Amino acid sequence: MRRWFHFALFFFAIAASIGALLRLIYVVEMPWFLFKPWLHAHSHVAMLGWLFPGLLIALIRQDERPAPRRFHMWMTASQAFVVGMLVSFPLQGYGPISIAFSLGQLLVGYGLVVQVWRQTAHWPIAGSRLLVRLALFFQVFSTIGVWAMGPIMRSGLAGSEWYYWSIQWFLHFQFNGWFWFAAMAIGSRWAEKHGVHVDLDRLTVFLWVIGTLLTFALTIAWSERLPAIIAVNSLGVLVQTWAAWRTMRAMFRARLRALVRTTPWMRVVIGAMLIAMGVKVAAQTAVTIPAVADIAMTLRNFVVGFVHLNTLGAGTMVLLAFALERRWLDESRRIIRFGLVALITGFALSELLLFGQGTLIWVRWGMLPGYNWMLFGVSALLPTGAIMLLAGALRGARPVPVVQGS
Secondary structure (H helix, E strand, O other), X not given: OHHHHHHHHHHHHHHHHHXXXXXXXXXXXXXXXXXXXXXXXXXXHHHHHXXXXXXXXXXXOOOOOOOOHHHHHHHXXXXXXXXXXXXXXXXXXXXXXXXHHHHHHHHHHHHHHHHHHHHOOOOOOOOHHHHHHHHHHHHHHHOHHHHHHHHHHHOOOOOOHHHHHHHHHHHHHHHHHHHHHHHHHHHHHXXXXXXXXXXXXXXXXXXXXXXXXXXXXXXXXXXXXXXXXXXXXXXXXXXXXXXXXXXXXXXXXXXXXXXXXXXXXXXXXXXXXXXXHHHHHHHHHHOOOHHHHHHHHHOHHHHHHHHHHHHHHHHHHHHHHXXXXXXXXXXXXXXXXXXXHHHHHHHHHHHHHHHHHHHHHHOOOOOOOOHHHHHHHHHOHHHHHHHHHHHHHHOOOOOOOOOOOO
């Protein structure tokens, strides 16, 4: 499993490098570097080459049971399709070859979901098993948007609001469904194994589910400014805020037992994740204000910043915490510590710049001097950190002792 994590971390380094180049294009002329095709490569490799396999690995490796042979077969096929997307998207954008690789990975992903579903069947139903079931459900549920794109395009509706909604359906339920519930499942299972009681009751989980479903209305509200749709989104945001408060309260009560069972750098990474999630919930709460909702869906700085709160703030940080716990990333190595500092610093500063510049545009105060150069500079810290982590991980790590809770 550690080898598969190395492959996923490699794709993360590739995606982060492409992301830095996407910043550089605004300050250096690169006629050979077409923005949209490379943006597609960046997003697909980050989500399907890093986060998707990384979360599956973290889920299936929560126990010492060996993964079934079929899991390795499906994972091999999945990562091979990601390589195909990495090559084909920059060459042709959304074309026959890149679409074929994307659909192939989608189908293989269903096989991986089945394997993880079976491997987690013995988890406690009142705790981590419910969360992992919901995570896998939202992973499959999100793909309805992908399958809808074909009929929509054949109907001559490419570029219409229906086409946009199908894309946002996939992204919304990936970020707020699959990624988030998988992160909670990983944390819940870790707590169960280490005797840390986190009282994440069924009401809290139910609130997260309802909030995730209702907040999809924000996507529809972007083109259909109906009061009822705006009200549905506002209700969803309030429900998610309530769920977040109950979750944080449960984690706060368990903090002392959790602290003694985590390493210093695990606490740093988890702290960064919690701060990012706090900002995410605050941003979602702010969009209950109509004026904020309008700008949140149209200003690219806010959109990209929010996406990165989910992908880097939640998904990536929970995977790094998992790898530190397994000692696949050995924090006693200097290169690992420097890599974590570079990655977290790059993430934090890029979010500050994105949301800060977005706010300045919103209030019509213009551009920060040297904004594009600054954004490229802090974004370059992300691939730097990822490459350092990969280099440190490939040097080997000590096996992790399994700590049993009392």
